[in-house]
Amino acid sequence: MRVITPKVALAAAMLTVLSAPAFAAKTLVYCSEGSPENFTPALNTTGTSFDAARPVYNQLVEFERGSTKVVPSLAESWTVSPDGKELTFKLRKGVKFHSGVNGFTPTRDFNADDVLFSFERQWKPENPYHKVTGGAYDYFNDMSMPDLLKSIDKVDDYTVKFTLTEPNAPMLANLAMDFGTIMSKEYADFLLKKGTPEQFDQIPVGTGPFSFVAYQKDAVIRFKAFPAYWGGPAKVDNLVYAITPDPTARYAKLKKGECHVMIAPNPADIAALKTDPVVNLISQPGLNIGYLSFNTQKPPFDKKEVRQAFNMAIDKAAIIKDVYQGAGQAAINPIPPTIWSYNTTIKDYPFDPEKAKAMLAAAGVKTPLDIDLWWMPVQRPYNPNAKRIAEMMQSDLAKIGVNAKLVSYEWGEYRKRLQQGEHMTGQLGWTGDNGDPDNFFFLLGCAAARPGGQNLSKWCNKEFDDLINKAKTISDVAERTKLYEQAQVIVKEEAPWFTIAHSVVYEPTRKEVVDYKVSPLGRHEFYGVDLK
């Protein structure tokens, strides 16, 4: 998709002048991995598309760059009613929207109408934009927003009230996610009148630090700094996404200075990146977990002792060393240690094949025992090589008399079958969306244990479920922490998973890049970044 209009040409001409050496405009180039589907985050589910829309937009609240802390953005402040069912946001005044490259010029500042429009598009079928560009709002629905939201009301131009059907503590963090992006109602109306509503998702107009200039599919996305940005103008003049799918080519471009920041280096290149004189290799523990799930509805995994025995039979340290090669740490709990409420007092099962053997015998399991062990056919951030891990597990298990048959399917098929619970044991993982522990714990909740649900162990423990459901409705973090710590004790004891690892995320940047921060949520953000 290529977007050309006279306005773009004009912007181009201006950029040309600006990029003449005399002005020495700063252009920051980011080597991204793929083309966005469009620029409306509410419609998308991929990090690639979210990253591409982020320079243009803001949410009511946002994650502080480089952390999972929720901070004010388009909402300056908020209050929660005592019963936890009403969230009232005070909106920032004097926030300007960009002018679109397709002739749109805003006549008013951002206000409550834009907030209402942005959520109603996803929520209300009667919204004129509801069906535009496919009209699937996966995140809005997956986060149970239709059930949670009773109403969103405009109290006045700069006050918006969200009324919920029940208290929901993660709500604020949820609103900071990309589907909570605030778009311009005036722009939407403008395009509707022009008869080209689909341009809304292709030529983005937002309040963010960069405004959209042009997009050529599979090649390049161009943004320029928005001088009137409410947070102050960005430190670079132009932001360019050079779409480069091959990780080796991305690294070569970084080395040559054709881009300044790159996504997802090849694990094999990490060693070279570490010693490269032009590169700063920033790393941070990822907000993720890779695990092996035991299907608790299939014998012998319906017995807690069997699951515990398996936990002791597999050499986790060897997996971390061989497969993650230093880019990961052993996982003890179902949430990563970078998230609040992580229970540091919990001890992992020791690697003890002899004891595992004895426990299996005590549980009445006859060996040799035949099981299947599913491995994912793709590389994921939390699991660089599921097949290799499966092979290592297979050889460990053989030592306690368990014959594991390795099974895999095409990726879509694989997930579907796991969610249906067709496996006995299977590998998968999760990357956090919003830094709230609930975004991990629900993976072991009873609601997700239904066939097709995301609880792959099909494990439904009432005590655990009560704890996480209660925690969700409380807004006091200290109190929630206590409940989640208890929940982690139960998970360790009941062992529905063999928790494998939390991987480390690497972000290579060039040395002249100043103040780039790695996001634990896997985001790539450039406001605040400078070039020496």
Next chain:
Amino acid sequence: MFRFILRRVALTLPTFVALMFVTFVAVRLVPGDPIEARTGERGIAPERLALLRHELGLDQPVWKQFLDYANGIVHGDFGVSIVTKTPVIQEFAVLFPATLELAFCALIFAVVLGLPAGVLAAVKRGSVFDHAVMTVALAGYSMPIFWWGLLLIMFMSEYLGLTPVSGRMDLINYYFEPVTGFMLIDSLLSDQEGAFGAALAHLVLPSIVLGTIPLAVIARMTRSSMLEVLGEDYVRTARAKGLSPLRVVGLHALRNALIPVITVIGLQTGTLLAGAVLTETIFAWPGVGKWLIESIARRDYPALQGGIMLISGIVILVNLIVDMLYVAINPRIRHGG
């Protein structure tokens, strides 16, 4: 002549129909569900799944899907991409100039190096040069494109710093709007100093990578065709008349030796377009090849089907044209078949 062309065109039609059928079936044999691939990692409600399948026509019987698809193509409608919701032909039209530009430069590279190398190898038959050309040609022909591309990037871009790594343009220093879609032309139109050079520099590595196989084929074909011609009576006569070796080879022999070479060059269109799939991925070249790879990853049936149809269609057409040119040059053909 006219009857020959008519027969040749008539033969092309069933080829198209067969192609349509094979593409349709092959695309559906790719494992994986387009909707699963589209919705990503999260679960999808069965009701919504059914709705999406209906929207995409995937709930229809397969034979009906095929008829709809064939009917569309006859009317110039190659379907609408599942992912971008844009007509496939429209996406293709934007991306094809990039592929065409690359394929054209690769072909120039192959012909400019391949023809003289082949001719010289034939003239100096059995010499060290001849052996060298043949060895290099064999190596070039069997070189895996992906490996060859990365090797060149490492050596030419990283080690020597001569060429850019990937992409079509220097994004830090230049920016202009696409007008024709051909970067060499657009950079000239932009009036920005140095832009054309930058565009040309970006074409060097991908053209070499894509042109390597055609280069090898052309060199070998030229050599063998030349050797055959050099043994003909009229060449010996020309030599006996005392014409200079340059005139004998250049004027008499080469003209006749070129006929089969032209056919081979025509046949290389297919190789160029097939090679583009990999070359474009390595060099982040936004052409149809890369688009096809992404369509496979996304199980975008209409884009995949349409793209393969369009590319294969172009290959068939080019070969048709080459056949006709061949007949025009060499009248003996039309009596033979």
